[in-house]
Amino acid sequence: MEDRTYKKSNRITMKDIASKTGFTVNTVSRALSNKSDISEETKKQIKEAANEMGYIGNSIAGALRSGSTKTISIILGDISNPMFAILVKEMEVSLREQGYNAMILNTEESYILEEQAILSSLSKNVDGIIICPTQKDDSNIKLLKLNKIPFVLIGRRFVEDTYDYVVVDDKKGGYLATKHLIDNGYKRILSLNGPQYISSAKERLEGYRRALVESNIEPELSLSKEVNITSGNCYEIIKKTIQDGVSFDAVFAFNDLLAWEAIFTLNELGLRVPDDIAVVGFDNIQSKLLFPVPLTSISASKTEMARKTVEILMKKITDKISDIYYNEIIDVELIKRGTA
Secondary structure, three states, X not given: XXXXXXXXXXXXXXXXXXXXXXXXXXXXXXXXXXXXXXXXXXXXXXXXXXXXXXXXOOHHHHHHHHOOOOEEEEEEOOOOOHHHHHHHHHHHHHHHHOOOEEEEEEOOOOHHHHHHHHHHHHHOOOOEEEEOOOOOOOHHHHHHHHOOOOEEEEOOOOOOOOOOEEEEOHHHHHHHHHHHHHHOOOOOEEEEEOOOOOHHHHHHHHHHHHHHHHOOOOOOHHHXXXXXXXXXXXXXXXXXXXXXXXXXXXXXXXXXXXXXXXXXXXXXXXXXXXXXOEEEEEOOHHHOOOOOOOOEEEEOOHHHHHHHHHHHHHHHHHHOOOOOOOEEEEOOEEEOOOOO
């Protein structure tokens, strides 16, 4: 009886498969690579033997031969944010359809960690990078350009159009959220926004102010607060705003996480949402996840955003054209629920 037991300490090689099947090592290699000059019957026989023996291909050797690791690095600011988690899942599905694996790196919105993530990705010879930039400055992004690696920005963009990016219509989102509150009788709207060096925060604030001005409401500096978009410090900011005697009847938050934090804080302070204070978020995380608080939020298709990003990156990888830039802006809409 044939002994089909193989030592786990000795990795199965193509030579082992060749010895078992009677084919040459070259034929085994070409069959496992699905080359067209090998018959389907031979491929089937060799692949069945490889599976039975527990053969695992050497991806490093394959990458050296082909020049491609079939790996894409996804660098994001805060993977604990469900919005980013949803995007990662959607992008991973799209990449898998294209035959690529994803490597996820988290920067915690830190410029230094972003640089480390980029260097780590480059050292692993990834084929491309998808990145939501921290935007303290663009030197990390210029590092990508210097290394001539295909990359696409997601969620944020720089003023110059010499980068590929996929973003949502942040100005329109800020405008729709604020106009909805104004149309429903709210006049003193507290903006809980991110740092203004972040393009999405800057543009959402522009939309917020435009809606106010169009309704003849003078934007007040006391109602425009900057918050930490990762961990959030809404509790202290809202509490201090109230203690300082600044009144407000609604909140427009930079994202849904901050909106929920604001709702928690208002409840802790004895205020009811929406009876006392209305709240609108941004991202519409509840389009993919169910939460007990039915939050009114600005929504853009996360599936479309992820697929567009992967589509552009694949073009950059295959076409190798450096002087054409793809800029996609995903439309947004207001989803009305119970908080405003």
